Amino acid sequence: MKTQDTFKFAATHEWASIEDDGLVWVGISNHAQEALGDVMFFQAPNIGQAVKQGDVIAAIESVKAASDIHAPVSGEIVAINEEMDATPEIVNTKPYAVWLFKIKPSSPEMLSTNLNGLMSLSQYESSAGA
Structure with a gap:
């Protein structure tokens, strides 16, 4: 897995995170896990589910709040992190090391277009006030 500097x-x-296997690994930011507090539950998308960038496809819940999780890129859900079923709180201790699900991009062209709509870490931290 790459580092948050490349996310x-x-x-x-x-x-x-676009990994060497061609899949996009997806997680939540440190800012998000801090805002949520102690994560108690993760409602994953379905394997095989087609997703479009920006769609709400999952949810994460804590003792303080529930939050929707959006698809950062378009494609198909091909893997779910099963560790999140048993120990969803791990996302609080290492948000950039814990992926929630993996997306197989629709096409290289679509992936490129989707990535252009996302931010670098420094851009994100500036916009999120992190």
Whole structure:
């Protein structure tokens, strides 16, 4: 897994990491996990589900709040992090090391277009007030 310096961020607080396997690994930002507090539950999308950039596709809940998780890129859900079922609180201790699900991009062209709509870490931190 790459580092958060190479991640792309959505204004809705998801990160996307384009990995060597061609898949986009998705998680939530440190800012998001801090705002949520102690995470208690993760409602994952379905494997095989087609998603479009910006769609609400999952949810994460804490003792303080619930938050929608949006698709940072368009494609198909191909993997879910099963560790989140048993221990969803791990996202609080290492938000940039814990992926929630993986998306197979619709096409290289679509991925490129989607990535242009996302921010670098420094842009995200400036916009999120992190």
